[in-house]
Amino acid sequence: MGFFMARNLAKNRPQSVTPLPPTLVWNRTKSRAEDLVKEVGDDKAQIAKDPEEVARECDIIFTNLANDDVVKEIYLRFAQALEVGTTIVYIQESLCHMRDPQDSPSLKPKIFVETSTVYPTLAGELDTLIAAHNARLVMAPVFGAPPAADAAQLLVVMAGDYRSKKEVANILIPAVGRKVIDLGGNLEKAPTFKLIGNSLILGSLEILAESFTLGEKSGISAELVQTLVKDLMPTPILVNYGEKMVHDLFDGSKGFAIDGGIKDATHIRRLTTELNSPMPALDTAHQHLLTARALHAAARDRGEQVFETLDWSSLVAGTRVAAGLDGFDSGKVCVPRHVSYASA
Incomplete structure (x- = not known):
């Protein structure tokens, strides 16, 4: 930058x-x-x-x-x-x-x-x-x-x-x-406003990650969910970060590095605590960022990391792992044989 x-x-x-x-x-x-x-x-x-x-x-x-x-x-x-x-x-x-x-x-x-x-x-x-x-x-x-x-x-x-x-x-x-x-x-108003803005972005990333993961678990590809994002909410932030998540493009040297994302999430959570203004989506996003960074560190220890550093869109790894999927390889999604629905 x-x-x-x-x-x-x-x-x-x-x-x-x-x-x-x-x-x-x-x-x-x-x-x-x-x-x-x-x-x-x-x-x-x-x-x-x-x-x-x-x-x-x-x-x-x-x-x-x-x-x-x-x-x-x-x-x-x-x-x-x-x-x-x-x-x-x-x-x-x-x-x-x-x-x-x-x-x-x-x-x-x-x-x-x-x-x-x-x-x-x-x-x-x-x-x-x-x-x-x-x-x-x-x-x-x-x-x-x-x-x-x-x-x-x-x-x-x-x-x-x-x-x-x-x-x-x-x-x-x-x-x-x-x-x-x-x-x-x-002077404090400008950095406060920046944190509010980043909370919008990070919260949106969390919702994207959860929606893609739900799609994968239900047998609907993340690519298809991404087409819905483009049709319903065609904003550059959602579309661009959606592409990164769908195609595992987590190179932090070409985006916003995950350490910066964790720092910003920590600042936002501190601000919400001081002002008694809960943001549960940010709490979850922060945890998923930490999960992604931990997975990346473990992969580095094994000599298996794909990228030197992660982009903060890699928080999708947290939602994937929580759902029993591979964190960084969307190609390993196990599609269920069928999905059944019961109605009363």
Whole structure:
């Protein structure tokens, strides 16, 4: 996801009278950043040596990271880099007094844009980390699978300072996304909204998985049930994830990896607990995700795993196993000889 977003930002930068410098990119796996620069050219993107360089050199910093712990780790590094930068600027201004410090480009407020899916209360922690360093935070999680990110069709949710949101929106639309939903100034609202959205997706996956499994158990193929999905509920999410389940296309490198799905489900369940708002479908989906991951780990131990990592649509393995079927191989479905119905 982050790769496509960064690539599209680099390729479709806002128009400016003064030519903009290349987009500065950083990834834990350096080869990914190298691939991006190779694709767009070094006139549009350059590789930062570390997150600290990004924080010091850039006016607007976008982050898209795996989980809450990684997000907080990176923002701690940002804050430490800004602390050093602030000290240097103070010393320089004290020595020269050649211009009003407020006119110094180095004192222009930076904007940090967090696009990951995180627990809402983390927003306040991140804001506290950077607010002391003349920086503003915009929480801007995105909806859309990697293909949507590739096509710059993401749905962006924003919360934070109004002027900062406007500036960020002008950069992201249409370079990265198709639409912005503004949740106001409360930073926690955007990640909360993202979790609500993911609960809709994950709950739908659970219903799909259960329906396909019921079809297989009753002697009606999952392929036939999928045709019903296409006719009755032809939404891209249901159709696309239905295809993955029906054809055992559980490659997490081409979709949403199961660890991310479990993280999101855990966040949603925590939120429902705190707000006394039960979501039993999410409880079940969470258990089926754990079952799928456990089955995959056991297959890896035997050297029999098909994919390096699973897509979260593999939760269908949980419903299949619960029904006595093979978790990852729909070809092993045992079709009953007959189905009888009794009526009073």
